[in-house]
Amino acid sequence: MKWVWRILGVIVAALVIAFFIFRVPDTDAEEMRAKYGAAPSQFVEIGDGVTVHLRDEGPRDGPPIILLHGSNADLHTWQPWVDGLADTYRVIRFDQVGHGLTGPDAGGDYSTANYVADIDEVADTLGLDTFILGGNSMGGSHTVAYAMEHPERLAGMILVDAGGAPIRTESKGNIGFTLMRTPVVNRLAEHITPRSLVAQSLSQSVSNQDIVTEEAIDRYWELLRYPGNRRATLARMQRDWAAFAADNVAALDVPALVMWGAEDALISVDAATWYDETLPDSMLVIYEGIGHLPQEEQPEASISDVRNWLAQIILNENSEQSD
Numbered sequence: 001m002k003w004v005w006r007i008l009g010v011i012v013a014a015l016v017i018a019f020f021i022f023r024v025p026d027t028d029a030e031e032m033r034a035k036y037g038a039a040p041s042q043f044v045e046i047g048d049g050v051t052v053h054l055r056d057e058g059p060r061d062g063p064p065i066i067l068l069h070g071s072n073a074d075l076h077t078w079q080p081w082v083d084g085l086a087d088t089y090r091v092i093r094f095d096q097v098g099h100g101l102t103g104p105d106a107g108g109d110y111s112t113a114n115y116v117a118d119i120d121e122v123a124d125t126l127g128l129d130t131f132i133l134g135g136n137s138m139g140g141s142h143t144v145a146y147a148m149e150h151p152e153r154l155a156g157m158i159l160v161d162a163g164g165a166p167i168r169t170e171s172k173g174n175i176g177f178t179l180m181r182t183p184v185v186n187r188l189a190e191h192i193t194p195r196s197l198v199a200q201s202l203s204q205s206v207s208n209q210d211i212v213t214e215e216a217i218d219r220y221w222e223l224l225r226y227p228g229n230r231r232a233t234l235a236r237m238q239r240d241w242a243a244f245a246a247d248n249v250a251a252l253d254v255p256a257l258v259m260w261g262a263e264d265a266l267i268s269v270d271a272a273t274w275y276d277e278t279l280p281d282s283m284l285v286i287y288e289g290i291g292h293l294p295q296e297e298q299p300e301a302s303i304s305d306v307r308n309w310l311a312q313i314i315l316n317e318n319s320e321q322s323d
Contacts, residue, residue, distance in 0.1 A: 024193045027225045029103075036076070036223065037101050044094075046121035049106030054094040056126065058086035063155070063314060064128050066119065067093040070137025070161075070292075072201075072233060074100035074223050077136065080299035085306065092131075094122055096139070098232030100223050110236045115142045116149050123153065132310065134158030134257075136295060137267065144244060147254050156255040156313045158306065161264050161292050165271035166243035193230065195221045207263040207290055208297035249278045255316075256282040257309045259302060261290035283309055 037043070042054045055075055065085070067078045075093040082091050095102035097118060098110055105114065119142065123131060130153050135143035140162020147157050198221040203212050224230060256279045260272035269286060276284035285305050290297045 024191070024225065026227045026230075027222050029227050032222060032226055033101055036074075036219065041101075043101075044122070044125055046118060046125055050097060050118065051102070052094045052097075052118070052122060053101035054092065054122065055082075056090070056092045057082055058088070058090040060090060062088055062090040063310070064090040064092060064126075064131040065158075065310075066123065066128075066131055066133050067091065067158075068096060068119070068133070068135035068139030068142050069093070069099065070135075070139050071236070072099070072220065072224060073136070074219070076100075076219060077293065077296060081295050081303060081306070084299065084303035088307075089310070092122070092126065096142070098229055098236060100229075101226065103226055104228030104232040108232075108235065110232060110239065112142065112145050112242075116146045119146050120150060120153075129153070130155050132156045132158065132313070134160065135162060136160040137292065138163050140164065141244075144249065144252075147252050148244075148248055151252060151254055154254045155317065156257070156310075158257045158259065158309075159275055160259045160295055160302075161261055161267050162258075162271070162275065163267060164244045165267075165274045166246070167268060167271045167274055191230075193221070193225060198224065205266060205292045206297055207261065211293065211296045246278050249275070250280060252279060254281070255313055257306065258282050258284045259294055259305065260284075260286050261292055261294050261297065262286050262288045263290060264292045266292045 033043075037053055040055050040057055042056065043051050044054050045051050053075065067075075067081065069075055069077045074095050078091075078093045082093070085091050096115060097103075097105040107114075119133070132155055133143050133146055134157060135141070137160075140159045141164035143157050143159060144162065144164050147154055195217065199212070199217045202217060202220055203209060206212065224233070256275070258272050258275045258279070260269050262269050272284060272286065276282050285302075287294050287298050287301065294302045
């Protein structure tokens with residue numbers, strides 16, 4: 001039996017050595033704030049020990065829009081839309097807890113209800129009564145969840161390849177999400193996160209590979225390793241997958257713009273059809289040859305579609321107020 005214990009000892013020793021060789025440490029918080037949190041960034045306390053990294057741009061009297069990023073992304077994913085909308089609209093975006101420079105939730109709460117509460121607190125802190133709320137992927141599901149809780153505050157919602165539809169995607173696979181959902185392996189991923197893994201995950205998420213730049217890969221990789229974010233990601237991925245009930249979505253009296261990449265390998269375009277058919281007041285736009293991030297993969301067309309839809313929403317609001 002001694003040889004068995006010797007072999008096990010060698011294996012354990014090899015694993016320990018490999019762990020320390022391949023371990024990728026957290027990034028330095030101050031360094032990341034200097035790199036990704038310069039003006040026009042703000043760091044705003046919203047309660048419960050959370051300080052969000054936020055950007056609030058455009059005219060103060062412009063119609064306000066809050067934009068929510070997807071899982072493992074950050075507020076920078078909306079930069080093309082900010083560039084294309086902030087001349088007319090007040091565009092607000094923030095890193096949700098467990099992401100970007102906001103970092104982990106102080107109470108370790110990554111429930112949908114907590115994300116919804118954070119949106120409400122951000123809006124309150126900025127003095128917004130009503131606003132447009134938009135989100136991509138996870139941010140899209142948080143948008144729908146917020147609309148269910150606070151429909152009176154929303155003038156409209158924008159769903160960009162949004163989560164939450166009761167449709168399971170036969171995904172081509174995304175290595176990053178797969179590893180974080182794999183028992184044992186995901187524990188190692190909290191410490192061993194090679195840049196190449198992040199690059200592959202981002203590449204698998206989009207069809208327009210032009211946006212998979214060295215700068216983008218660095219940002220995803222460095223902010224994923226912001227202190228506490230990897231553990232937060234693990235906690236989120238361990239939560240059970242949940243979908244919205246059709247009756248609840250059908251009851252939403254909020255105008256909606258549903259935008260989707262036809263080649264989305266993470267959330268099937270069938271989910272776009274479900275949202276469009278279930279929501280009582282929706283407009284559907286599908287982008288051919290585009291994947292999970294239309295706001296970055298096809299910025300010009302998506303901005304134009306958002307502008308046209310917003311103009312109609314505002315026109316309808318003014319018409320109702322004059323009646």
